[in-house]
Amino acid sequence: MTLPSDMTAIAIAVPGSPEVLTPVRQAPPVPGPADVLIRVAAAGVNGPDLAQRRGHYAPPPDASPLPGLEVAGEIVALGDAAAGFSIGDRVMALCNGGGYAEYVAVPSGQVLPIPQGWSMVEAAGLPETWFTVTQTLVMRAGLKPGMTVLVHGGAGGIGGAAIQICSIVGARAIAVVSSADKADYCEEIGAFATIDRTRENIADRVMELTGGHGADRVVDLVGGALAAVNIAASARGGHILQVSTLEGANATVPLRAMMARDLTLSGSTLRPQSAATKAAIAERIRSDFLPALATPDWTKPQVTTFPLEEAARAHAEMESRHHRGKLVLVTAFGAGENQS
Numbered sequence: 001m002t003l004p005s006d007m008t009a010i011a012i013a014v015p016g017s018p019e020v021l022t023p024v025r026q027a028p029p030v031p032g033p034a035d036v037l038i039r040v041a042a043a044g045v046n047g048p049d050l051a052q053r054r055g056h057y058a059p060p061p062d063a064s065p066l067p068g069l070e071v072a073g074e075i076v077a078l079g080d081a082a083a084g085f086s087i088g089d090r091v092m093a094l095c096n097g098g099g100y101a102e103y104v105a106v107p108s109g110q111v112l113p114i115p116q117g118w119s120m121v122e123a124a125g126l127p128e129t130w131f132t133v134t135q136t137l138v139m140r141a142g143l144k145p146g147m148t149v150l151v152h153g154g155a156g157g158i159g160g161a162a163i164q165i166c167s168i169v170g171a172r173a174i175a176v177v178s179s180a181d182k183a184d185y186c187e188e189i190g191a192f193a194t195i196d197r198t199r200e201n202i203a204d205r206v207m208e209l210t211g212g213h214g215a216d217r218v219v220d221l222v223g224g225a226l227a228a229v230n231i232a233a234s235a236r237g238g239h240i241l242q243v244s245t246l247e248g249a250n251a252t253v254p255l256r257a258m259m260a261r262d263l264t265l266s267g268s269t270l271r272p273q274s275a276a277t278k279a280a281i282a283e284r285i286r287s288d289f290l291p292a293l294a295t296p297d298w299t300k301p302q303v304t305t306f307p308l309e310e311a312a313r314a315h316a317e318m319e320s321r322h323h324r325g326k327l328v329l330v331t332a333f334g335a336g337e338n339q340s
């Protein structure tokens with residue numbers, strides 16, 4: 001196809017509230033030698049996009065200043081050194097930025113095929129959270145069958161990825177939620193049990209549910225006072241993975257309890273990882289998880305859609321914390337597609 005001279009994208013006019021997300025017209029990106037150019041059907045909305053919009057998460061110097069860390073769509077151009085894909089392939093991709101747009105250039109190592117049976121809109125909500133959880137829970141913390149994993153924010157994007165990765169691996173996810181409705185959702189997508197943090201003691205419930213063993217792994221995006229709760233809920237030899245600090249970047253950590261239980265606490269952010277690391281994560285997802293996602297009875301995470309131009313409304317919805325699963329922005333191309 002002939003590429004257009006300009007496209008719609010969503011820019012951050014100035015740091016601030018959702019209204020600063022502004023539709024603009026600009027030239028499509030030019031793919032580098034190892035990139036593919038994707039005509040975007042849909043772009044997932046993620047917690048880090050909110051932080052970037054507020055001015056708290058600057059993009060790396062070589063990345064697009066536009067928000068958007070994941071997309072699904074169709075490949076329309078390839079750099080000379082881009083390997084493994086052809087023009088016309090329907091793909092999903094982890095972007096380095098720039099996903100809130102009608103076209104985005106992505107290193108080919110961060111691109112994956114869309115699982116059989118998934119629409120482009122459904123697939124657009126997978127990469128950012130599945131890359132994050134694969135890198136931390138699977139590759140760093142060695143998730144194994146039979147482990148119990150405490151998953152905070154179970155009904156959100158990261159939480160849903162953690163629950164589903166546990167179910168593929170044969171681990172048991174205990175999801176922390178704030179309502180009965182979110183608890184039902186977490187069970188639908190594969191959680192073994194749920195804890196309502198508004199009325200239950202998290203550490204006590206984990207011990208009850210595991211017969212006093214505790215959680216072998218914890219995926220935490222809350223931080224603050226939960227640091228001590230995570231330690232109290234952990235099994236001997238456990239590993240707590242800090243992927244965000246929504247309630248507080250600083251915490252009082254009971255070090256003796258950590259020592260007594262042989263615990264590891266590690267933190268990570270995906271975006272600044274090297275292209276080689278992101279490509280290695282993609283390969284792990286392709287080999288270990290894509291086959292399960294393509295099975296006909298797989299329960300896909302819930303997706304709520306917004307037109308690309310209404311990105312501000314999607315951010316406001318995410319900030320309200322009413323959503324379950326993923327929020328996804330759909331372009332004119334995505335809206336016109338036969339979706340499965």
Ligand SMILES: NC(=O)c1ccc[n+]([C@@H]2O[C@H](COP(=O)([O-])OP(=O)(O)OC[C@H]3O[C@@H](n4cnc5c(N)ncnc54)[C@H](OP(=O)(O)O)[C@@H]3O)[C@@H](O)[C@H]2O)c1
Nearest residue numbers: 046047048132153155156157158178243244246268269270
């Ligand atoms: N480290 C990384 O590489 C990485 C990658 C992706 C995302 N993240 C971070 O992970 C966090 C979650 O991202 P997401 O896309 O999963 O977001 P999300 O879909 O909004 O999910 C967040 C979940 O956490 C729960 N939560 C508990 N305490 C919260 C609080 N104080 N503020 C907001 N939510 C709270 C919310 O449900 P309830 O309030 O109902 O419990 C919600 O279900 C974000 O901070 C994001 O920046 C980190």
